[in-house]
Amino acid sequence: MATQTLLHYLSVGLPRIPTQGTTSSPNTTNPQYDAGDIAQIEPWPEFSYPSVIARYGQLLHSKLIRAEPFTSPPAPIKDEPTFHLRFADLVMSRVRRALRAGFQELAPELRARQLSAITIDGGGSARIIDQFRPDVAFIVVDASLSTGVNRAPGDLKVSWKWESSMQFSQNLADRREYKQVLAQVNFYMDQHNARHGFILTNSELVAVKRLDRDGHLAVARPVLWTSGGTGQLSVLLGLWYLGMLAAEDNHWALS
Template identity: 45%
Template sequence: MAMSSQPLHNVVNFGSGNLAHTTQAYTPDLAFFDHPSQPAATRSDRIPGCLKPSSKWWSDMPKSHRLFDRVQFKQILSEVNRYMAQSNTRIGFILTDKELVPIRKLAEKGHVEIADSIPWDACGQGEDRPQLTVLLALWYLGMLASDDQQLVMG
């Protein structure tokens, strides 16, 4: 049986969003992007992310009694959605000082699916009480970023 010479995953880096190539004037705060050995003009932003203070955005904002909070929640989601659209990717995230919230773009224009919040203070509790941590979730996003089949909007 012949083995494919194509790697299963691409080498990606995680860092400032300005290290990834963007096609428009919008630059995400953070990004998983093609390896820096790639020329900057071709270093695609594979998973864009927004970095926000928890005083400006939190995952429970839709439950707030204040209209401003509910509007602000949607505005930040719209920002991530714009980054995903310009990068032609279907995964993004919001990271605050209190939580990580992964986001997936759905096939319907402008619709996103928001994963459960992962708090920074979450820690693995052993086999009987496993719990996803922010660092493990970021690693998993990096693995998704390295797999072309998982990212591109079809």
Template identity: 40%
Template structure:
């Protein structure tokens, strides 16, 4: 029988490092007539997206909720050379742990009558939520009790190889690199606008950056970079990718904070 560990210990795991094969791939991000770098205004640091905030809000829950231990595979991953490879490695190393942690939290909230107005969300491929005009994010947080064609994506996510996007591109002296920084953000911003939601993220083979959209003016709050392979332990917890995506699910589960003014999306 699998050992029981705290949810905090479970979420302190990290995947092995991913390498990239250089094969002359384009460094340009997806373009569309519906969105572009021009849509993104000022970007700011989402300073409160950190381990201190999480432990202040959920420390008791994370330390006192148990879950069957399932370790992240430690087999050396194949390198990637495209977004499809990154999606595949995400599925291999991370998605199951994020889903299990979220499910365990919502079970505990329901059992202790602490769910309140939250929605017990699930997490998976972008096409598991409703698709608007054929645009499909890579991932979705969604209400599994709603019909797939109608359930909004509470926090759309997108994958980019590190040669296409990094938060470090934000301050590049090269205008083309800065444009690609905003181009990738504009894609997630568009998905967020479609779903009238406040949260989203970008994930590369090197880092996760959570995104908050305070309004529809093009301003975005970006979390500090969270390394792909980051790990910690309950004694010295660190912000890991699976902890950050679990926390994004907790934020997205609250309808009072997850949607922009105007109510729930149609």
């Protein structure tokens, strides 16, 4: 059975997902959060390939994992529910495998490194607070489904409703829509006291770091859905790294 390094496994670009019959509409709104909650946005340059390699390069180069190539093109999507299905098939299962492999290798060092083994799952696998359910959760392995904390909440969107370039649009409505989605993720992070979170669409991954409780966020450069290869941050590697950040017992929460 063919094997490859964990780095190679995670560095592959994702296959483009076709779209059919899409309809543009506003993103989720709620009285509990609003675009106006985002007071300031700054870059997060440390969320990068060099940072991942500096921290976990030895593990990524040495750990071997069974290869899992993409063997057929994904079916089309038309809305967020169908994108959720493609995410589960193409992304979540691979990130879960990679996290499990990494933590198996680090098992003797977890206590010394002050890390907890983390996995990725649907938002309902963590504690639901006031009926708010993020789409994705990074949780401690074997944590209780009713009390476990979502250490890095994620929200899934579709590219025709949200994209990172909206931040710089000349259209005020686009800029507000950009912040509206950030506000939703910021709200989830605040509920779980998490420092990190993310937005994933069928075209890009955008990692988010909460700097305070007053709407001051650091936002990483988008990682394109199809990005990958030597020296490139891919969606899989980026999500794996978010899982590793969520594993840091003394740093995942905003103090």
